[in-house]
Amino acid sequence: MQARTLAMITLSLLNLFSAGAGAAVVKFTPSRRLSPQPPAVAAHDAVRTAAVLPAADPAAARIPDASVLAGRLSALLAEPGGAKTNAVVIDAVTRRPLFQQRADEPATPASTTKLATSVAALAALGPEHRITTRVVRGTGGGIVLVGGGDPTLTARPARPDAGHPPYASLAGLAAQTAAALKGAGVRKARVDYDVSAYQGPPTAYGWKDNYLPDGELAPVSALTVDEGRVSPDDSGHDTRVADPPAAAAAQFAALLTRAGVAAEAGRVTRAPQGAAVLGQVRSPTVAALVEHLMTDSDNDVAEAMARQVAIRTGRPASFAGAAQAVGSVLAGLGVADGVTVNDGSGLSTRNAIAPIALARIVALAASPDRPGLRAAITGLPVAGFTGTLKSRYDVPQSRAGAGVVRAKTGTLAGVSTLAGLAVDADGRMLAFAFMAGDGKGAVDPGRLDRLAAAVASCGCG
Numbered sequence: 001m002q003a004r005t006l007a008m009i010t011l012s013l014l015n016l017f018s019a020g021a022g023a024a025v026v027k028f029t030p031s032r033r034l035s036p037q038p039p040a041v042a043a044h045d046a047v048r049t050a051a052v053l054p055a056a057d058p059a060a061a062r063i064p065d066a067s068v069l070a071g072r073l074s075a076l077l078a079e080p081g082g083a084k085t086n087a088v089v090i091d092a093v094t095r096r097p098l099f100q101q102r103a104d105e106p107a108t109p110a111s112t113t114k115l116a117t118s119v120a121a122l123a124a125l126g127p128e129h130r131i132t133t134r135v136v137r138g139t140g141g142g143i144v145l146v147g148g149g150d151p152t153l154t155a156r157p158a159r160p161d162a163g164h165p166p167y168a169s170l171a172g173l174a175a176q177t178a179a180a181l182k183g184a185g186v187r188k189a190r191v192d193y194d195v196s197a198y199q200g201p202p203t204a205y206g207w208k209d210n211y212l213p214d215g216e217l218a219p220v221s222a223l224t225v226d227e228g229r230v231s232p233d234d235s236g237h238d239t240r241v242a243d244p245p246a247a248a249a250a251q252f253a254a255l256l257t258r259a260g261v262a263a264e265a266g267r268v269t270r271a272p273q274g275a276a277v278l279g280q281v282r283s284p285t286v287a288a289l290v291e292h293l294m295t296d297s298d299n300d301v302a303e304a305m306a307r308q309v310a311i312r313t314g315r316p317a318s319f320a321g322a323a324q325a326v327g328s329v330l331a332g333l334g335v336a337d338g339v340t341v342n343d344g345s346g347l348s349t350r351n352a353i354a355p356i357a358l359a360r361i362v363a364l365a366a367s368p369d370r371p372g373l374r375a376a377i378t379g380l381p382v383a384g385f386t387g388t389l390k391s392r393y394d395v396p397q398s399r400a401g402a403g404v405v406r407a408k409t410g411t412l413a414g415v416s417t418l419a420g421l422a423v424d425a426d427g428r429m430l431a432f433a434f435m436a437g438d439g440k441g442a443v444d445p446g447r448l449d450r451l452a453a454a455v456a457s458c459g460c461g
Contacts, residue, residue, distance in 0.1 A: 064428060066097075073454055082436070083414075083416075083437045083438070083444075084437070085101065086433075087451065088433050089359070089430055090359045090430065090431050091428065091429075091431075092362070092421060109358065109435065110346045111299075112408050113302075115376065119335075120309050122375060122376060124309045124313060128285050131283040133147060135176075137275045138271070143191060149198060149222045149308060151300040156226065166284070167283070172281055177261075190264055191252055192268070194269060194270055198220065198307055205319070206351070216299055217240070218241070219243075228244040286305070289301050294375075294380055295388075296388070299346075302346070322343075323342055330361070335364055338354030338357030355433035359419065359431040359433045362431040366429065380406035381408070382406050383403060388409040399453070401455075405455075406420050407420025417434065417435045424455060424461075425459035425460075
């Protein structure tokens with residue numbers, strides 16, 4: 001068993017899951033390189049294996065005996081002191097339920113909501129879509145900075161060790177704009193800004209009053225630089241600006257001045273129809289953004305993805321329009337039953353998703369028939385190694401899941417959730433969702449890790 005676990009860790013973290021000729025294999029990694037990549041296996045003491053075994057074929061491996069799996073999970077769920085937990089495990093290939101405990105009962109999903117948001121964004125927009133930020137000619141001698149909804153637009157210099165594809169550069173946009181203006185003999189400009197791509201309030205129903213002051217995310221806007229952080233270079237402080245568009249215009253005016261065009265921040269406006277474009281920059285692909293938001297549970301990017309789905313489907317880019325759009329796209333994919341969302345990030349306590357719905361969304365994204373959804377799987381944190389699971393699965397009770405569980409975490413006051421994939425001891429790919437707590441009492445996320453580890457270590461075929 002130990003050799004199998006270590007070999008599967010090696011397989012998972014080196015991303016060597018591959019499809020044999022004609023085999024229906026779930027590939028964990030798309031053909032193109034996307035960021036962030038899991039760490040090198042050799043750097044971890046947990047891995048002690050001299051050889052790499054062939055990749056498991058989750059379609060050929062034995063399906064677990066449901067009664068045996070139920071015995072393992074029921075024993076853990078019956079432990080005293082645990083919060084009420086809704087749970088499900090399904091076979092990722094056939095989507096047949098193997099274990100259910102209130103699986104159809106919606107619960108607060110917290111950040112596992114990002115699974116629904118990400119799959120909807122990939123399906124509606126396509127993995128190669130990018131968000132554009134533009135500068136166009138304005139009226140009265142002004143120019144207009146037009147926000148497209150890219151929260152990763154950055155004023156920071158590019159860093160080769162950033163661990164993500166290059167973000168759209170505000171300085172690069174200023175350089176383009178300055179060159180165009182100077183070419184036209186313009187040496188002075190007022191920077192107005194257009195945020196009309198998004199509508200509605202900047203916060204969602206069900207968000208707690210402390211979310212913005214604590215820096216959980218910035219007020220949602222179509223124009224934001226560095227996710228609205230006051231000090232983006234200091235990772236220890238996530239304080240956000242009160243008015244991200246105005247702050248973005250002020251930063252852009254300063255960069256434009258440095259580039260040789262004296263500029264000052266102006267007012268919110270609407271760009272004239274058909275105005276000449278002076279410069280534009282584009283975000284990383286939706287696939288890269290989804291991988292990032294899933295691995296690091298980035299609330300700002302998740303809200304942006306939900307709004308982009310609304311724009312693509314012709315709905316208002318508001319919280320209400322985004323919720324409707326995500327639901328509509330999921331319905332088109334056949335996985336909307338049991339899903340009610342109020343935001344894209346999962347911060348809202350008004351979101352409600354059933355465990356069976358989360359498991360079906362995961363299984364759909366993992367299907368070899370849906371390569372366009374693959375970033376929702378490659379973005380899942382690897383247990384014990386990456387993202388929000390990096391410092392978990394390091395105790396004996398859950399260590400069996402390290403490297404072979406990939407899952408999205410979710411945490412709110414009195415709520416803990418975990419949904420993702422595990423390769424069991426027989427090599428079968430299983431999708432699961434565990435949702436604990438009612439928002440009123442303490443919840444132990446380690447209990448969910450033990451459940452996922454029990455799924456991964458089950459040779460129940």
